[in-house]
Amino acid sequence: xxxxxxxxxxxxxxxxxxxxxxxxxxxxxxxxxxxxxxxxxxxxxxxxxxxxxxxxxxxxxxxxxxxxxxxxxxxxxxxxxxxxxxxxxxxxxxxxxxxxxxxxxxxxxxxxxxxxxxxxxxxxxxxxxxxxxxxxxxxxxxxxxxxxxxxxxxxxxxxxxxxxxxxxxxxxxxxxxxxxxxxxxxxxxxxxxxxxxxxxxxxxxxxxxxxxxxxxxxxxxxxxxxxxxxxxxxxxxxxxxxxxxxxxxxxxxxxxxxxxxxxxxxxxxxxxxxxxxxxxxxxxxxxxxxxxxxxxxxxxxxxxxxxxxxxxxxxxxxxxxxxx
Amino acid sequence: xxxxxxxxxxxxxxxxxxxxxxxxxxxxxxxxxxxxxxxxxxxxxxxxxxxxxxxxxxxxxxxxxxxxxxxxxxxxxxxxxxxxxxxxxxxxxxxxxxxxxxxxxxxxxxxxxxxxxxxxxxxxxxxxxxxxxxxxxxxxxxxxxxxxxxxxxxxxxxxxxxxxxxxxxxxxxxxxxxxxxxxxxxxxxxxxxxxxxxxxxxxxxxxxxxxxxxxxxxxxxxxxxxxxxxxxxxxxxxxxxxxxxxxxxxxxxxxxxxxxxxxxxxxxxxxxxxxxxxxxxxxxxx
Numbered sequence: 001x002x003x004x005x006x007x008x009x010x011x012x013x014x015x016x017x018x019x020x021x022x023x024x025x026x027x028x029x030x031x032x033x034x035x036x037x038x039x040x041x042x043x044x045x046x047x048x049x050x051x052x053x054x055x056x057x058x059x060x061x062x063x064x065x066x067x068x069x070x071x072x073x074x075x076x077x078x079x080x081x082x083x084x085x086x087x088x089x090x091x092x093x094x095x096x097x098x099x100x101x102x103x104x105x106x107x108x109x110x111x112x113x114x115x116x117x118x119x120x121x122x123x124x125x126x127x128x129x130x131x132x133x134x135x136x137x138x139x140x141x142x143x144x145x146x147x148x149x150x151x152x153x154x155x156x157x158x159x160x161x162x163x164x165x166x167x168x169x170x171x172x173x174x175x176x177x178x179x180x181x182x183x184x185x186x187x188x189x190x191x192x193x194x195x196x197x198x199x200x201x202x203x204x205x206x207x208x209x210x211x212x213x214x215x216x217x218x219x220x221x222x223x224x225x226x227x228x229x230x231x232x233x234x235x236x237x238x239x240x241x242x243x244x245x246x247x248x249x250x251x252x253x254x255x256x257x258x259x260x261x262x263x264x265x266x267x268x269x270x271x272x273x274x275x276x277x278x279x280x281x282x283x284x285x286x287x288x289x290x291x292x293x294x295x296x297x298x299x300x301x302x303x304x305x306x307x308x309x310x311x312x313x314x315x316x317x318x319x320x321x322x323x324x
Numbered sequence: 325x326x327x328x329x330x331x332x333x334x335x336x337x338x339x340x341x342x343x344x345x346x347x348x349x350x351x352x353x354x355x356x357x358x359x360x361x362x363x364x365x366x367x368x369x370x371x372x373x374x375x376x377x378x379x380x381x382x383x384x385x386x387x388x389x390x391x392x393x394x395x396x397x398x399x400x401x402x403x404x405x406x407x408x409x410x411x412x413x414x415x416x417x418x419x420x421x422x423x424x425x426x427x428x429x430x431x432x433x434x435x436x437x438x439x440x441x442x443x444x445x446x447x448x449x450x451x452x453x454x455x456x457x458x459x460x461x462x463x464x465x466x467x468x469x470x471x472x473x474x475x476x477x478x479x480x481x482x483x484x485x486x487x488x489x490x491x492x493x494x495x496x497x498x499x500x501x502x503x504x505x506x507x508x509x510x511x512x513x514x515x516x517x518x519x520x521x522x523x524x525x526x527x528x529x530x531x532x533x534x535x536x537x538x539x540x541x542x543x544x545x546x547x548x549x550x551x552x553x554x555x556x557x558x559x560x561x562x563x564x565x566x567x568x569x570x571x572x573x574x575x576x577x578x579x580x581x582x583x584x585x586x587x588x589x590x591x592x593x594x595x596x597x598x599x600x601x602x603x604x605x606x607x608x609x610x
Contacts, residue, residue: 163562311504
């Protein structure tokens with residue numbers, strides 16, 4: 001198990017638990033009382049830790065190295081999945097995956113960012129930072145879904161779109177913009193979940209939809225706390241402050257009315273019980289898609305556009321009429 | 325003894341006899357370092373008379389230049405940004421807004437106007453880089469959204485003159501969502517068969533490029549403008565290599581297929597007139 005800095009009190013408790021269990025197995029002393037005692041202690045400590053997480057701590061949890069990624073959920077939730085590759089123009093991006101899925105008899109096109117599970121795979125997946133061809137592959141799959149009246153589920157988990165020379169040459173900005181434009185008018189339902197990190201244009205590039213949900217320990221913002229700190233505080237050291245200021249947690253986003261709901265995670269985060277998390281997510285997807293598929297397509301699009309048109313906070317002032 | 329020896333040290337002229345050019349009379353070009361008068365600069369469409377460097381100008385400079393006889397009506401000028409997240413970094417957002425309002429004579433980083441170009445109606449939304457880096461917050465998104473509604477209502481084509489560092493961090497997720505909001509609204513303009521011209525000027529980066537600025541029916545720019553998704557500094561830090569000459573400049577974007585053409589500012593009004601005439605006669609024919 002990997003413990004984050006704020007989880008340190010748990011680490012010693014788990015160590016103690018392991019030792020006592022070992023003693024119980026080795027000898028003939030009855031340790032069940034002690035095990036029970038420590039387990040309650042662990043539960044209580046977990047509660048105090050996880051019920052009062054700061055923004056920055058949630059950012060850390062969202063990046064937990066053992067956290068499940070898109071393909072894990074796909075594998076757990078679907079009976080059959082055929083991954084599709086390539087944008088038909090340039091190449092196959094490894095940081096965005098997608099394909100044809102079957103969730104309990106229902107055909108669904110799933111797209112999502114994909115991070116790697118070890119050092120080698122993290123590089124292979126470019127740390128979940130997509131290039132333009134990733135966004136274009138996602139769009140190709142969405143258009144395919146539209147043609148056959150199949151709903152789209154999008155799983156968001158990226159530290160941002162990749163900032164590289166080739167990404168600029170191939171039009172990173174255009175690829176994201178095109179997706180926003182096309183997703184606004186897509187005739188089939190789009191259901192989005194932030195399952196980890198939701199950073200900026202890289203996230204929203206596959207994140208415009210009818211309904212947006214966030215898992216409990218995820219974040220969604222215009223910029224990562226680190227980059228925000230480096231730009232506005234002119235140093236990398238204020239990431240905690242930036243994370244607070246950005247109000248990037250699922251709770252904040254729900255209170256702002258930007259997302260439609262929060263999906264509870266198992267105590268300690270999705271990585272503690274990934275299979276249980278996948279089950280919760282699957283149930284949620286099924287319920288939501290049933291509702292969305294029932295709607296009239298044009299009405300769904302109108303509502304989608306209205307939903308985004310409403311987002312914004314500003315004042316109105318009285319001013320003198322300017323020159324004509 | 326040398327004939328050039330200075331006998332008295334220091335400046336001898338009394339302050340009241342000092343001869344100095346008043347502020348705002350001279351312009352020194354950032355690109356070629358040559359000096360010209362501001363009057364010459366303005367007569368040359370705010371371009372350096374020596375090297376043709378296109379100086380960054382404000383929304384209303386463009387409005388006056390583009391609209392017939394410099395006449396136009398300001399729209400939706402009553403929308404102002406507010407600090408709804410109680411944001412403070414090294415400075416508070418409300419202080420930044422106050423400073424921006426004192427320093428500039430615009431209401432926010434974007435202004436919308438309605439007027440005629442060659443007697444043809446056009447709605448223009450133009451940005452001011454001097455207002456918090458032309459950053460996109462809720463006001464920018466709402467003004468673009470309202471401008472699109474207005475275009476549909478009066479049947480006018482739409483043009484956005486972008487000049488922005490990207491999303492306004494002090495409005496966090498709300499500024500991010502403006503990308504979705506503006507792009508979604510642009511689909512309505514397209515459905516109503518009204519042309520949208522995206523004019524990207526120096527600099528256009530971040531969330532502005534990655535939404536409405538790249539979505540023009542026609543995308544065009546001025547010479548030498550910086551246009552990109554990630555800023556050059558961020559890319560340099562990521563790849564730890566120097567960036568190639570001319571990278572992310574408008575000429576580079578034409579070469580890579582993301583801009584239709586580059587227009588010299590002196591030809592801008594004519595070019596817009598041509599575009600409007602083209603689409604107007606096309607819609608009459610259909």
